[in-house]
Amino acid sequence: MATTKPPTPNQATPTHSNLVRLIAIVLLVLIVLVGLTILIIWLTIKPKKLVYSIDDGSINNYNLSDGNHLNSTYNFILRAYNPNKKVSVYYDKVDIEVLYDDETLSRGIIDPFHQPKRNATRFKLNLASHDVQLSDQIARDLKTERTSGRVEMTVKLKARIRFKVGVWKSRHYHMKVSCAPIMVHFSTSSRGFQRTMCDVDI
Secondary structure, rough: OOOOOOOOOHHHHHHHHHHHHHHHHHHHHHHHHHHHHHHHHHHHHOOOOOOOEEEEOOOOOOOOOOOOEEEEEEEEEEEEEEEEOEEEEEEEEEEEEEEEEEEEEEEEEEEEEOOOOOHHHHHHEEEEEEEEOEEEEEEEEHHHOOOOEEEEEEEEEEEEEEEOOOOEEEEEEEEEEEEEEEEEOOOOHHHHOOOOEEEEOE
């Protein structure tokens, strides 16, 4: 009479291995499909580039000591425009920097915010230099420009942003904005200020 033997562990392994392989294939297919769906949505919408500009600016309370220590306040109106009809933007972190001839004079932040579709948001930037030590060359150049009543400056932004389309939110992107050259007057008057468009890189 013939007898049967239970399968050995080596004989049972292929079935388990096939199941693991099937699960891995299904997961991979799902990941690819989700990725393709997101890509198709993104390409269909074709988000337009964000637009930034400095609409006004002035320098106040200016004082440059003989030891090249600078104290001053800088007031700018920053305009951020989202031209997209279907894409809104989350700004999770925004750092601001004011520079003169590549030397940083002041730093600040903008609180996190959400910008709706086709929206223009204006920010009043109030930044200051507190006893900032300048190099001899920078101090001389700044004093020379001071005599003309205005000075050429740069405002830079670095931000971590996310795009939102419907209920979908993108991963974080790093955005860099450079606004230059900005001709800023040494007064609270905005007369004669020329709007400066900014370069935006994402």
